[in-house]
Amino acid sequence: MGDILQLVLKRLGLGVVTLFVISILIFFAVELLPGDIAQAVLGQAATPETVAALREKMGLDQPAILRYFQWLGGAVTGDFGVSLISGERVSTAISDRFINTLFLACYAAVIAVPISIILGVIVALLRNTLFDRVANVVTLTSISSPEFFLGYILILYLAVKTNYFPAIASLSSDMSFGELLHRTFLPALTLVLVVTAHMMRMTRAAIINLLASPYIEMARLKGVPAWKVIVKHALPNAWAPIINVVALNLAYLITGVVLVEVVFVYPGIGQLLVDAVSKRDFPIVQACCLIFAATFILLNLAADVGSILTNPRLRHPK
């Protein structure tokens, strides 16, 4: 067990270091602005006095290193400073929306993960049949479509023409859970379509890769029934790639969620980020980017750790 623990700790350490480097990147990227934030916010027409006043208010007269550590310290405790446009605390603007985004991503994941793994295994078992080829073309099309294309198609056919679901995912706090699921179904379905296609293809590749290995052929040759080959021989070794596939695609959900939230006017963190980018509200942009990057790294980390923990060779060292 010692080996595994060491490996896992090493990965965790690497993840923390990466996150640290990214926080540096996110913070100092803004420092690259021609002029500085105060100038950029107030525009060219601002008088030198107002710029100087804002600069002092934002603490820009202090050296960048000092401000970085203040920002990082705040970020760790959940305080990302104050929005440049509305003057609202960034943490209050983000907290509710972050939960909404997490809810949407989880909703999509709960539907997508079981479906895509089951379909991926089926397609892998039926490889090179007509069914497999059709599935290949369909999933490829789904991956190649921009998220907003799928989203608008769903809106057109399931909301506008038939009225099954609302086109705009507006939320209110006094909704029942069923109502919530109904309202957010279309954005979740859009994400499901994209992610399922990805996951199916990756699961298929992982399983086919595995079925090509000599020990599976050995099992077949000695007359083990087909289902038993899958369950007893292939599956224990397939967990690692499958966990990898799932975590990678959940990480992919994070990018997809930005576009989907904009299409469905969903009050999530992605929409907030896009608004902040066009208004050049840097504290919000930095906070959102850090949150997205942290989630992304966390999921990749989970993939690594998961595949280490499920690897039979590592769990039972010789």
Added chain:
Amino acid sequence: MNSFVIGYYALLIGASCLAAYFKQRQIFLLIFSLTLISFVTGIIGGVPALRFITIAAGLLALAAGVSYAFREFLIIISPDGVAKELRTAPLTAAFGMFVIFTYAIAGIFAPVIAPFGEAEVISSAFAPADENMLLGADQLGRDMFSRIIYGARNTVGLALLATALAFIAGALAGLLAATKGGWFDQFMGRAADVIMSIPSLIFALLMLSIFGTSLVVIVVVIALIYSPRVFRLTRAVAGNVVVMDYIEAAKLRGEGTWYLIRKEILPNSTAPLIAEFGLEFCFVFLLIAGLSFLGLGIQPPTADWGSMVRENATLISFGELTPLIPAAAIALLTVAVNFVVDWMLFRSSGLKEV
């Protein structure tokens, strides 16, 4: 029950019987499952659903026919060596090549094909289609069809430019890292890791919020985001070539790094790199489309597919299909490139799946 429904089922059941009689197991399974699906969708959706299936099947058959003809055409006009390769291309790859060819024509000859200029206001906002305007007008009264044609030039051109830059930077860095090794290799590897650990759309949004949304910024930022992927692949491919004996021999002859890269390593790693270019193009294209959709990509009045979808999205709530055409154009090109890349990967790896 009208004659369409009766004819529909008669055709399907007849075809599946024929397939079964001639022992075409897979075709039989396909047609028969289509029949069963039609029963269910027919009961739920009625005749329109069946008509939809018929149209979809017809379009599919049309696409298959066109790609078959296009492949034969390519085989005839190309020289012997290439023709032999083309014969192995599946229909999907031929379809992909046909679509890419069409887009290239539309992009290059946009001013000739499009009846109006891309920023020319010719009618009232959201005017419906008439004999002048094939697809109606957009939110400012510009001709939608002309803008879609010009979009082929602007959107695809920008994506190509960004991909090329990302590719050149990434491949060069990868080749250098593989030949030089040492601290340069280590440093580039770590830098690539960091960039790749931020989701690409998020990174692009961060950069665009800082540097604004001019075309130069978009191209450079996208090149920066995607070059690490190219770097990784090139590094891996070239890493396998660098350890060969002939490289050792060239080094002993006293050849410089640049010669090694150009004459020894590059010719031996082109096949995977070309396939990678196609894949990268898809990613870049989708990212640019996404950014434009968010209003942060190509700025108006330049015609661009992503922003066209956003600007005309209100039409969708009236049940109109037109705003989806630019989005479909994006999807179609990405699918086409993916089809061709799939075939090339299959061919270059020589991998036959078990």
